[in-house]
Amino acid sequence: MDTHSRQMAQLEEQCRQAGKKLTPIRQQVLQLMLQHPQPQSAYEILQAYQSRYNPKAQPMTVYRALNFLEEIDAVHRLASTRQYVVCDHLGREHTHHGFTQFLLCDRCGGLQEVEMEQAVWQKLLAEAAIYHFTPNASAIEIHGVCGQCQNPA
Amino acid sequence: MDTHSRQMAQLEEQCRQAGKKLTPIRQQVLQLMLQHPQPQSAYEILQAYQSRYNPKAQPMTVYRALNFLEEIDAVHRLASTRQYVVCDHLGREHTHHGFTQFLLCDRCGGLQEVEMEQAVWQKLLAEAAIYHFTPNASAIEIHGVCGQCQNPA
DNA sequence: GAAAAAATGTTATGTTATAACATTATTTTG
C-alpha cells in the first residue's frame, strides 16, 4: 500500500470516529492534492478535478470539498496566497498543538510547513496579550525565498 | 494644523526627498483612509472616493494609488483579509525596522499594529534559517478577538 | 518647445468565492 493510500485510509478512520464522512468527491479532491505537493488555487484544483474525474464539475464542488478537508485539518488554506495544500502531518499521529509557520517561497511557489518552537509562539501570544488580544488562529505565513531557489544546483 | 494635515505634509516632504510625487489622487485616497482607521477593502475605498471626489472613478484609480502608498510605506495591505489600512507610524520619525505584528479582530474588524520584539522575530528568522529560507516580508497577521470585543463595556 | 517619462483615463477581462435553491443520497426514528 503506497503512502497516499495509507494516509487516505487513516484519514477515513479519523473521520469515521468523528462522525464525519470522507465521501468520494472529498477523497478525489484530496487525492489530487496529494499528488501535487505545491500549493494550488481552488480553480487549479478544479481544473485537475475536471480533467481527471468530472469535466462538468463546478467551483462549488471543489470549494465544498476543500472547506470540509480544512475543517478536519487534512488541508491548509494559505490566506496570503489563497491557495490550498495538504497538511504536512496528514496520516501521522501528531496533529497541530502549537503554532505553525508556513514558509512560502515567492520564487518557486513551494511551501515548507514548520512547527514553531513553543518558546516563540508563547512570546507571540504574550505580545498579543499586552493588547488584550486573544488569537484564535494558529498559523503565520512568511514569504521569502527557499533554500533551493537561493542556491540552485 | 490638525494631525492629518501634518501627517500629509510630512509625507509629501518624504516623497519629495525620495523623488516621488504625492499627487492629488494619492493624497485624496490617503485622506479617506486617514479618516477611517478600520481596515477597508479597495472597493470600499473606491466607493468613498466616488462619493467624495469623483463619481466616475474606476477601480484602477484606487488600486494604483494604494499600490503607490504601499510602496512608500504609508499604508499596509493586509494579505489575509485583502484590506488596506494607514500605517500606524505615518508621519513619525520611526519607520519599520524589524517585524510587524498585525492583530486583526475577527469580531469588529479592527486592527492593532504592533512592533515585534527583536528577540521574537530573530527567533522566527532563526527557525526559517534552519530550512535555508530567507524571509523578505516583515509582517505577520494574527487573527483573533481584541480586548474591546472580549470585554464589552 | 520637443522628446521622454510619469500619471491617469478607460475598457475589458481574469480570478477568487459565495448565495440561493433544487435534487439526490444517507441516516434516523417511529
Add this chain to the structure above:
DNA sequence: CAAAATAATGTTATAACATAACATTTTTTC
C-alpha cells in the same frame, strides 16, 4: 420498513477582488 430529517451534491447566478492593455494627459528633462 417507510416517513421524516439531515447531509451531500448539482446548478445557476452573481458578488468581490485585481490586473492587462492601450489611450490620453500631465509633468519633467534636455
